[in-house]
Amino acid sequence: MNPFLIILIKTSVIYGGLIGAAALMTLAERKFSAWMQLRHGPNRVGPWGLLQPLADGIKFIFKEELCPDGANPWIFRLAPILSAVPAMLTVAVIPFAGNVTLFGVDFGNLSITDLDIGVLFLVAIGGLSVYGVILGGWASNSKYSLLGGLRASAQMISYELSLILIILCVVAMTGSLDLRAITEAQNTGNPLSWNVFSQPLAFLIFVIATFAETNRHPFDFAECEPELVAGFHTEYSSMKFALFFLGEYCAMIVMACLTATLFLGGYSVPFWEDAPWFIQLGTFFAKAGFFAFLFIWVRWTLPRFRFDQLMHLGWKVFLPLALANLLVTGAVISLA
Amino acid sequence: MVDLLFYVAALVAVLTAVGVVLARNPVISVVSLLTCFGSLAVIYLLAGFQFLAAIQILVYGGAIMVLFLFVVMLLNLGGLSPEDEDGDDPLFHDRRRSAGGLAVAVALGSASLIGILRGARHLAEPANGYALPDEGFDALPALAEAMFTRYSLPFEAASVLLLATTVGVMVLAKRQRAVTPAGEKRP
């Protein structure tokens, strides 16, 4: 088949899947939160409320677009795009499964591209989504938004540091920035070769840092309802707000996928080195799904930190730990 | 196709670079600078330097510009107030100290410039097996090796230059009002 066509198919399938998953995740968020609070959650639209995201989307489209007085209109419009697009771009380098052959057509590896600087791409592009938050907060001409944006930027910079240091540990262990190579290095059929067992501390820090990086509970200071109304998106309505939402959930999904890839061996099936692609895909979904669930689970369990506690944790606990971890990793690798 | 992309990216880079200087609103300046860096990254990509492009976005786009934006928003620079322009130039407020600072800055700047120029001469001659790679990431080890061995002096010199610039900016941009000429904080 035409290689261009194959790429087109893979891209549309993966992006369709991402957006579908983001929509599903908004539903899951509400469902799980409801169950944890002994409620039922949305169950009116479609069976088990499955069509709720669709209803939400339609409602968002029909809402009125507002642009506050004194806001900078161009940056105000740019911000939601800047928040959603990088988050969605990053999924391009996630390897979902090995070689896919369907209806006799060889589709190659199941990922949009196996960039040899995949991790770098992911971190670089993912880091851009902070602009959506800051600029959105600034352009809204509202004190709550501005404070939310400021906090978000400070927080994301602080935690990105530990996040990258941790990623470096994994990269150093594999010797490659390619996410597929990182996965393949763990795909030995033996779950003990997953990085989570050789890098438990790194795993812990990484998972916690992803919460801060995606502005999720218990670190959601960009929104922080009791203090900042809704933080950076206080002034946003309609589809612009929906874009912020989409960006947040896409970022969560990508982070879940990344955690699964870096530490749980991505699509590698335990005790089955060369499993067929659909089993690999299922395994990947199970792993990434667990982390996606973790985002929700933690959000509905823990209270919010205080901002100074967050900074303390980021700079005085995680950064030294991550550095030490990197140091030890480097030492062990060079000695071995 | 590649040519066209290059011209588009180059045009965007130049226009936004001009925009950085011309924009009255510091936040707009930052956004233009960000766009400028983005188009530079595109140019790197077109030239086959995936790694450089990613680093450009990661370091400049992701970290430094966020810091800029943060500072701009935090300081809330609405523009210079009249009292900043009435000849009370902070740079020359305390002549003795400014002269010292200037001397240090000039020394640092020229030292680093010399270092960079020397390095650039080396870069220009493709000898010694350190010819810069044209094949993106795969040649990264070569790039790293060249950077940390042969060209480590210009590399470090460039960072010293950046440091000197930072100090200079601090001196220039610091609000003088809070500090008396003797350097003591007003109550």
Added chain:
Amino acid sequence: MVIVKRKTLTLAERLYLPEILRGMSITFGKMFKPKITRQYPEEPLPTNEVTRGQPRLRALVDGNLACVSCGLCEAACPAYAITIDGQETDRFIEREPEKFEIDMLRCILCGFCEEACPKEAIFMSTELELAGFTRASFKYGIDKLKRSTEELAPRMEYIKRINQRW
């Protein structure tokens, strides 16, 4: 002066993580507990004779209203929700309402009309749901207010019982 003694935390508590895991296990367990929310339209609220729903007019066994159009409820209504036009009738009670209208958007379900009525003609029913598309549709006339004696009987008994206390 109050001296608050801080509890000294154990190492596990200061490490934070064990406590987090404990909290998370609690929320996880709660996910499988029976839900306590009432699914409203399918599971309506339980009502009994004490429920003070919307006021309704009682019809006698012959189908005519018990109301004699005295206007006491109209006067008692604090929300000015009731409008009555009376007319003469050949029946024994001599007067009956020609028009009896309660504006359900004004009614505050206070039950004063029920207390004011000398003829046991108006009672608070167990009907609670109120929805419509126009304002006009909330002006309930006799056709919408009329209920048979059996339907309002529990409430009638209840009111009689509590009135006996005085």
